[in-house]
Amino acid sequence: MSKKRPNMPPTATALLAAGLLLFCGGFATAALLLPSTAKVQVDGRDIPMEAYNIDGCNYYKLRDIAAAVDFGLWFDERENTVHIERDKRYDASYSGPDSGQPLYGRTHPAPVGVEQFVRVENTLEHYTALIRLDEVLRGERALQLLSEANSYNGAPPEGKEYVLAKFTASVESSEGDRAVSFRHDKFVLFSEGGVEYKLDSILAPDPKFRGDVYAGSGALTGYAAFLVDCSDPAPRAAFGRSYDGTGGIWFDLSGS
CATH class of the missing domain: 2.60.40 (Immunoglobulin-like)
Structure with a gap:
């Protein structure tokens, strides 16, 4: 039975292509994305983690790695930048240094004037x-x-x-x-x-x-x-x- 290639947005495709160049030493114009069966261990302990295999290379979510290894991680939407902070522990709710402004979202929507x-x-x-x-x-x-x-x-x-x-x-x-x-x-x-x-x-x-x-x-x-x-x-x-x-x-x- 043939395997179907999942649809990915252009941004994701570009990131994956960059990853192939960085980690595989070569560039592939087309890549087959499949679930990976590779196990992940941290200090000898198995860590369940979602992964995909692309042309022989395993790819994991950085947030999952941060949670497993326990380092700080947050994404700056305005600057489109991922921040890794080795001196901080992982916190899924952390969104960056406190700017003195409240953090708005689904449970705390922004009021008039923001x-x-x-x-x-x-x-x-x-x-x-x-x-x-x-x-x-x-x-x-x-x-x-x-x-x-x-x-x-x-x-x-x-x-x-x-x-x-x-x-x-x-x-x-x-x-x-x-x-x-x-x-x-x-x-x-x-x-x-x-x-x-x-x-x-x-x-x-x-x-x-x-x-x-x-x-x-x-x-x-x-x-x-x-x-x-x-x-x-x-x-x-x-x-x-x-x-x-x-x-x-x-x-x-x-x-x-």
């Missing part, structure tokens, strides 16, 4: 951007603006209410100088309890959070409209998550 850096890498998009939540309106205040913007925006269903969030986005870099398209449906909406909301078709007032932006060309500011449960005290929106739900930047849409 600008966040995001790196988006997927099949179609490769860019870095800065996004800030400028304003959050909820309930009657949001309904009033939506009704004035378009008569099709009627009263929300029973038990639901509107949330209007104004965002400002700018692009720091983009592969091939491509324009980055921002839209409200690039966000994924969650309840405080971590349950994903379905995005509804709501006609946001002007200015809308919709448009193409090039790196260094200024910023896009506009409203995105959402529908949440009235009983949800702290809905949150994620932008730029990975396919498995990790990463991205998170915003607190508690509103007023």
Whole structure:
């Protein structure tokens, strides 16, 4: 039975090619990635570890190595740099030296006024951007603006209410100088309890959070409209998550 080669994003392919050059002493234009059966031992103790064999070379996740050997490791998204700190113990939650600023994420989304850096890498998009939540309106205040913007925006269903969030986005870099398209449906909406909301078709007032932006060309500011449960005290929106739900930047849409 033939083995299928798994699909890998361009970035991963490039990293693997570089690894072949560094560790195998040669460059391969095509490589077959297979699960490795090689065991890993640390001080004579077997350590279960995911690995892949590529053209006879075994590849392991650096984070798994850090956990096994117990050294500090963190990734600087803005600088796109991996930091290894031999004088620190491994901590999966550690994200770098304390800058005096709170660390935002899924369980601690950023409030109004905080600008966040995001790196988006997927099949179609490769860019870095800065996004800030400028304003959050909820309930009657949001309904009033939506009704004035378009008569099709009627009263929300029973038990639901509107949330209007104004965002400002700018692009720091983009592969091939491509324009980055921002839209409200690039966000994924969650309840405080971590349950994903379905995005509804709501006609946001002007200015809308919709448009193409090039790196260094200024910023896009506009409203995105959402529908949440009235009983949800702290809905949150994620932008730029990975396919498995990790990463991205998170915003607190508690509103007023």
